[in-house]
Amino acid sequence: MRDEEPVGEPVSSRPVRRGALLGAAAWTLGVLALLIVLPLAARDRLPAQVATHWSGRDPDGSMSVTAAALFPAGVWLLVALGFAVAVRFRPDPARQWAGPVLAFTGMLLTGAQTSIVRANLDRARWQDAAPMGIEVVVIVVAAGLAGVLSWLATRPGATAPARPGTPVLELRAGERTAWLSQAANPWLQLLAAVTALIPVTAVLVAVGGLAEPDWVTVVILALSSVVLLLCSSVRVRVTDEGLHVGFGPFGWPVRKLSPAELVSARVERLTARAAGGWGYRANRRGTTVFLRRGECLVVRTKRGKDFAISVDDAERGAALLNTLIARTGSPTR
Structure with missing residues (x-):
């Protein structure tokens, strides 16, 4: 099969990239808001220190509610800003990986934050937090699926650029x-x-x-x-x-x-x-x-x-x- 050869940057790629940029911005802000709001909204039902790390099924590390809200938010901002800088200086590889990585990381962090809030909810001490089990597997699988779907949705597609004049296609028999x-x-x-x-x-x-x-x-x-x-x-x-x-x-x-x-x-x-x-x-x-x-x-x-x-x-x-x-x-x- 003979495909028409693209010349320069495809015209149709411009709106797709603009849409991807707006979608990435909405996703970044949405994940940031969830990471901060989820623990703070439940502050009255959480202990002063919340369990944030488990050894096996038992909690063995804690943070204050405020720190538990801000720490993953800071990690998320570092990841998002890192890709923003990468897109500025190395646009092609950065665009290729930005969608999958942001989707995976955002889903992983919000899933972990939700599990932490649920495990500490209505507990008197962080040591009494519910054990972690199948939730970890579900979160990792969901994050991986989000990354794969994002890669499928944002992978570059072949396009044919516009050229001046009306095209005349003369195809030989069988071509x-x-x-x-x-x-x-x-x-x-x-x-x-x-x-x-x-x-x-x-x-x-x-x-x-x-x-x-x-x-x-x-x-x-x-x-x-x-x-x-x-x-x-x-x-x-x-x-x-x-x-x-x-x-x-x-x-x-x-x-x-x-x-x-x-x-x-x-x-x-x-x-x-x-x-x-x-x-x-x-x-x-x-x-x-x-x-x-x-x-x-x-x-x-x-x-x-x-x-x-x-x-x-x-x-x-x-x-x-x-x-x-x-x-x-x-x-x-």
């Missing part, structure tokens, strides 16, 4: 090619991250034994965050098999349209008003994935509906799709 691009809306990604912090906080509060949240509200907010995340970015690919549009940071779910299902492809400039709003929109004309103003790749299906995606380098994607449609004997108009 195969591919076009790839992606786009993201950083504000939708930030809103998804902020929305997710609320149910995460509620779960940690419940696990820590501090309060019983309204689980209906927690589930609604969690689902809303997932929907926002899926609607905040797309990965678009055109191959001999047709159009593939993957939603969200993992490129899933995927909508596929074969050349035989399409009538034509074109480029159209859309605004939020014309698209009906931001994100995934549906109307009588069809559906639109609107993430930014400007050129969109628009395909007309044989059902008479339009499917539009705001993505970079839409002209070449449309040109390749029209070539593939012509190969199947479908008229392009």
Whole structure:
């Protein structure tokens, strides 16, 4: 298969990086707040000194409640600031590892802080803290899973940069090619991250034994965050098999349209008003994935509906799709 060679920095990588930056900032501040607030909110139900270290299942070390809140927060800030400096001076490797490491460390620290609060809750002395057991394994596994998911979500994807002029694709018989691009809306990604912090906080509060949240509200907010995340970015690919549009940071779910299902492809400039709003929109004309103003790749299906995606380098994607449609004997108009 012949892929088009990128020249310079892909245009479509800019909004993805901006969204990743905003998401990292929201995650950093959210974890910092949880690490400080969890023990301080339970101060009245904790001993003056809380157990913070266990030898086997028995506690053998303690800190004041204030120190127990500030120490992990300081560790977290050092990790976050370290990556901020690394991104400034060694951007490529730092961006590659920032997401997984921040996800792993943040989950590990908040899980440990929640377990510490729960173990010391309503105890007269820190020596009476509950033993640690399966909680440690659960925290490490959850942190590892968060790191893996973050790596899958932030790994670089192939993109095709925009070039001036309308592309003309002349393919020889039997020749195969591919076009790839992606786009993201950083504000939708930030809103998804902020929305997710609320149910995460509620779960940690419940696990820590501090309060019983309204689980209906927690589930609604969690689902809303997932929907926002899926609607905040797309990965678009055109191959001999047709159009593939993957939603969200993992490129899933995927909508596929074969050349035989399409009538034509074109480029159209859309605004939020014309698209009906931001994100995934549906109307009588069809559906639109609107993430930014400007050129969109628009395909007309044989059902008479339009499917539009705001993505970079839409002209070449449309040109390749029209070539593939012509190969199947479908008229392009």
